[in-house]
Amino acid sequence: MKLRLQAIGHAFLGRQVFEKIDLSIDSGQVIALVGPSGCGKTTLLQIAAGLIEPSQGRLHRKYRRHAVVFQEPRLLPWMTARDNIAYGLRSVGVEKELRAKAVERRAAEVGLNARDLDKYPAELSGGMRQRVAVARGLAVDPDIVFFDEPFAAVDVGLKRVLQDLVIEAAARDHFSALFVTHDLAEAVRVAHRLVALSGNGEGFATDRSIDGTPGTRTDREVFDIVETWSRDPAFHELFDGAREHAS
Ligand SMILES: Nc1ncnc2c1ncn2[C@@H]1O[C@H](COP(=O)(O)OP(=O)(O)O)[C@@H](O)[C@H]1O
Ligand SMILES: [Mg+2]
Numbered sequence: 001m002k003l004r005l006q007a008i009g010h011a012f013l014g015r016q017v018f019e020k021i022d023l024s025i026d027s028g029q030v031i032a033l034v035g036p037s038g039c040g041k042t043t044l045l046q047i048a049a050g051l052i053e054p055s056q057g058r059l060h061r062k063y064r065r066h067a068v069v070f071q072e073p074r075l076l077p078w079m080t081a082r083d084n085i086a087y088g089l090r091s092v093g094v095e096k097e098l099r100a101k102a103v104e105r106r107a108a109e110v111g112l113n114a115r116d117l118d119k120y121p122a123e124l125s126g127g128m129r130q131r132v133a134v135a136r137g138l139a140v141d142p143d144i145v146f147f148d149e150p151f152a153a154v155d156v157g158l159k160r161v162l163q164d165l166v167i168e169a170a171a172r173d174h175f176s177a178l179f180v181t182h183d184l185a186e187a188v189r190v191a192h193r194l195v196a197l198s199g200n201g202e203g204f205a206t207d208r209s210i211d212g213t214p215g216t217r218t219d220r221e222v223f224d225i226v227e228t229w230s231r232d233p234a235f236h237e238l239f240d241g242a243r244e245h246a247s
Contacts, residue, residue, distance in 0.1 A: 001024050001025070001026055001060075001062055002026065002027050002029075002062050002144050003062065003144060004023070004025075004060040005044075005047070005057065005059055006058045006060065007020055007021070007056060007057040008023075008044070008047060008059070009054065009055055009057055010040070010044075010047060011055045012043075016201055017039075017201060018039070018040045019056060020203050023204075023207075025176045025177075027174070027176060028170075029177075029192050030176070030179060030192050031191055031193045032179045032181060032186075032190060032193070032195070033180045033181075033194075033197065034180075034181060034182060034184060034187050034197070035237070036199040039197045039199045039201075040197055040201075041148075041149075042148055044197065045148050045178055049068050063143035064143055065092070065140055065141065065142050065143055067137030067142040067144075067145045067146070068137065068148070069134055069137045070148050071148055073126075073129040073130050075121040075132055075133065080117065081107075081112065081120075081121070081124065081128075081132045082103055082107075082118065084121070085103045085117075085132060086103050086139065087136060088137070088139055088140045089139050089140060092140055102141075103117070103135075106135040106138050109135070109138070110132075110165050111131060112131055112132065112135065127162070130154055131162070131165075133150070134150070134162065138173070141173070142175050143175055143176065144175055144176040145170075145177045145178075147177060147178070147180060149180050149182065150166075150179075151163065151186070152182070159186070163190050166179075166190055167190055167214045171214070179191055184229060184238065185222060187210075188210055188217070188225050188229075189217065189222055190214055191210055191214060192209060192213070192214065193207070193208065193209045194208055194210055196234060196237075199237045205234045205235075206235070210225065
């Protein structure tokens with residue numbers, strides 16, 4: 001177990017978002033967190049990452065280092081891609097030569113070349129910036145990574161490439177992850193297990209393992225799981241929400 005949330009609840013200005021959330025994330029386990037818009041996914045992720053103090057409950061951490069990857073890349077505009085990736089390493093006190101090595105390695109893993117690394121965020125496409133953000137997170141060798149809809153804004157083809165990067169990195173480095181997404185197919189591709197936060201504040205609507213292993217599921221298998229689950233009452237809110245958005 002890397003992280004355990006115990007009876008977690010949270011209210012903003014007296015308005016309860018959710019309560020009685022229990023969740024344990026095992027070593028090397030990727031958990032996808034889905035739920036309708038506004039149900040508290042970001043809040044729960046930020047509590048798990050220690051960015052928000054929960055109103056109720058306790059957290060038990062059994063890891064050294066974590067990383068957070070947000071929907072927007074949040075790069076420092078005055079630094080090159082290289083320096084952005086190195087940024088977290090500097091703050092954990094890694095010396096310059098090792099920093100450069102880690103940056104090269106992580107950049108290669110996310111498909112950035114040396115020329116890209118010398119560019120500033122404004123000179124990179126949205127997809128490239130998100131690659132930099134992922135590389136920056138992975139550069140610190142995290143034991144657990146918190147992803148908050150990291151690929152929601154990138155186009156469909158690239159989304160798949162970035163999902164594969166995460167799947168490969170998680171398998172290779174054995175980090176745990178909490179991966180928030182509103183895309184059930186993305187959840188089924190990247191994760192071992194899926195939890196759905198209900199929209200009524202009453203905790204998880206479902207908590208289930210996903211057949212197979214991330215990276216080895218065929219497109220057909222992913223499609224079939226999504227098809228089956230989209231008829232499952234546990235996910236109704238998710239799809240009702242999607243319809244509201246579309247209309
Ligand atoms: N800093 C904040 N102050 C007050 N209310 C907030 C704050 N952050 C989020 N909320 C509210 O809490 C609820 C959950 O938000 P959020 O966790 O962002 O949901 P999700 O990520 O699932 O869309 C929403 O109703 C949102 O308006
Ligand atoms: Mg959110």
